[in-house]
Amino acid sequence: MHRPIKVGMYLLSLWLLFVLIFVNKVTIDICFDCKFANKQELVEIAKANVLPLICVGLLLVSGACYFRFRYLIAGAQDGPLCIESIEDKNAEHLVFLATYVVPLVGFGLDNVRQMINLGITLCLLGALYVRTNLFYANPTLALLGFRIFNVTFKDGPAILIANTVLEKGEAVNVLKLDRNIYFATLAIKVAHEDSRRTKEQS
Template identity: 55%
Template sequence: MDASPIRMSRLIKIGMYLLSLWLLLVLIFVNKIDIDLCFDCKFASLAELWSIVKKNYLPSICVLVLVISIGFYAVFARVIQGAKDGPFKVSEIEDKSADHLVFLATYVIPLLSFNLDTTRQVISLLITLTLIGVIYIRTNLFYANPTLSLLGFKICTVKFEQLGPGIPSGTVVLIAREDIYEGASVNILRLDKNIFFARKAISIKL
């Protein structure tokens, strides 16, 4: 197996988990926001704004988490700029982009059944999200992030031709923005254990 350093820290994985909850957070915000629209009104004072935030504490939390997750995505985008190992030739490939939908249908969509009308229901949702997050991070499911799919990322499992030292052995997971195909030459960056980010390369390492 490739000995290059792992680039995905636990903190970044937590951020990617928050990013995966975008759809849930947006739907909670839309369903729970309670604010009167007034196009002819003056700007609200700080006291009035604070009153609106307290009244809409759950949508406010959703907005805060969304902003934080955007920051983590910026960190992730910076990390994957360093895909320079290789190039290596793909000998076998299997598309796994459906894993985005599996994560969405299994973990995110069922959470929409929470009514969130009482403090107890909100606490139950937070506990559920925490437990799912622990599983998400420990099992390295950050690559099956449905938000990444919306941003154009694709998932596949591949095997590389073993042409020299430093080439990942066995089946590995590739995250890529481009279409990777059998016989393609790619540069890679190790994110975690057998998970890599890939970019198409021009030449093949012999």
């Protein structure tokens, strides 16, 4: 995975933080009988909601990177490899959430100094996230149905990200994401899809 995608996955892991900041800091009066705001009024609303607008922008960027990630993992065709041993590591999602995300919710954001402190903290955590390849321990991916497994193949150990439950002895097709981190799909499902496509073409 390229570094920009990893940065995007880091932003995706912070979606809960961005949503909470938006909800807590947005200041927009709702009026059903009022006329639509003019250009000057829209500028004033934007000035009063700089931080919520930044959060919306970061959410859009992370969403785009997630769809890019989905595009990348669509080609898991290396293998099949047989899983000789497997360990469920889905607790990694909760560890990341509890260790990195939840404490940030308590940051005070009542003045510029506190916002700068949060920004610096997020940048430092992002650098750690990217350099240590923690993109697989993404709580947002867990909510979207992805799971983490420590497995052993014939050629050695690996970390698998999968959107299905894997078990010992199953054959998987993989796509290398980084070092010993792979996205995996069940090989039998891939074979089934290939046969179905062949029948449709014939």
